[in-house]
Amino acid sequence: MDYDVAVSFAEEQRDAVGEAVEAWRQRGLTVLHGPDQTHEWWSHKESGDLPDARVRFFVPFVSSVDDFAAAMLRAVKAGDEHVLPVLAGSLEVPAELSHPHIAYLRDSEGLTEALAARIEASSLSAPVADIVTGAREFVAPAAVPATFSRYAEQDAAMRYLGEQFAAALPGLSRRGFAGTAHVGDARISVRIERAGDTLYALDIQRGGIGGDETVNFVVGRHDAGSACSNGWARPVYDLSAGAAVLELHDLSVLGRGAEPRSYRREELFAALWQRINTVLAATMG
Known part of the structure; x- marks a missing residue:
């Protein structure tokens, strides 16, 4: 009927x-x-x-x-x-x-x-x-949550990386290096020296060539205000993981120059720290 x-x-x-x-x-x-x-x-x-x-x-x-x-x-x-x-x-x-x-x-x-x-x-x-x-x-396809914010994730990434570098760098003194981190709202400056000579420099900036919602990485000393980048990380939502991640476009910050790869904040810091240790090991001959 x-x-x-x-x-x-x-x-x-x-x-x-x-x-x-x-x-x-x-x-x-x-x-x-x-x-x-x-x-x-x-x-x-x-x-x-x-x-x-x-x-x-x-x-x-x-x-x-x-x-x-x-x-x-x-x-x-x-x-x-x-x-x-x-x-x-x-x-x-x-x-x-x-x-x-x-x-x-x-x-x-x-x-x-x-x-x-x-x-x-x-x-x-x-x-x-x-x-x-x-x-x-019916099973709805995974979707980006309405509350996901690229800018909130950018802010969380900047805060996390600043905290991690500030905590880790003083430990380099045990290996004969002086590590300092200047952590500001829009920029984190990481410098590693030995006997006053800068061996490694990394600036992590809010915004850059990838867009104002990205985290930009500049390796090496450079003129203030210069427009350069060794890579940038864009906050994205990973549907398969059900979580926000950072999509890193690595020009040379990790020395890879590979296709974009996604990192959690913790994974990105670990990769950056490993890169620093590789560079410092090379300076030791």
Whole structure:
């Protein structure tokens, strides 16, 4: 049998949804609605146990974003044209489940006419079992979190590298070197000397040729304000790791000149420190 809509609801919405369904039927819409067909019911039925019916829309009334509601909202965001949530009250869809071009129906005075307009504009129906199980099983592709900030990651990288160099450099005195670090907000200056001669110099700067969100590396002594770079690290979000990393474009800061490579902050400091030790070992002959 074909219906215009099938309805799902939370237990506390039972009476309000019953009134909405009655208004829809009076409007001439056909509705698949059972008193026990709550979100809990729809979420635990296997495909073969769900109603043998086709619908244009599966309409879950969403008053809070539980697991079932989240699955329905993810399906809508992914482009499922048969899931049509109705948001209750002042509920807002979480940013990670919303899409700027999706307009949700509201459980308000104009809901019946708004739903009728959607139905009149739709000519396609599908088995309700396929709609529900498909939405439940949909796995959203990994996405960059809305709160990811390249500038916040740049700031964290500068702060971490400054702290690590400031802690590590004094230990070089045990090997006959003098290591100093000047840590500022926009620049970290690392200098390593022996008997007053500079053996290694590294400036780590906020921004540079890779963009103002990058961390720029300049090896060797140079004129203040000169535009040069031995590499830069750009904060990116690694979807496979589920974490922010630094994508290093190494011109020569690590002596590699290789394709861009991703580092965690800890890994990048370790690589820079290893490079320094390689250079210092070479000066010892």
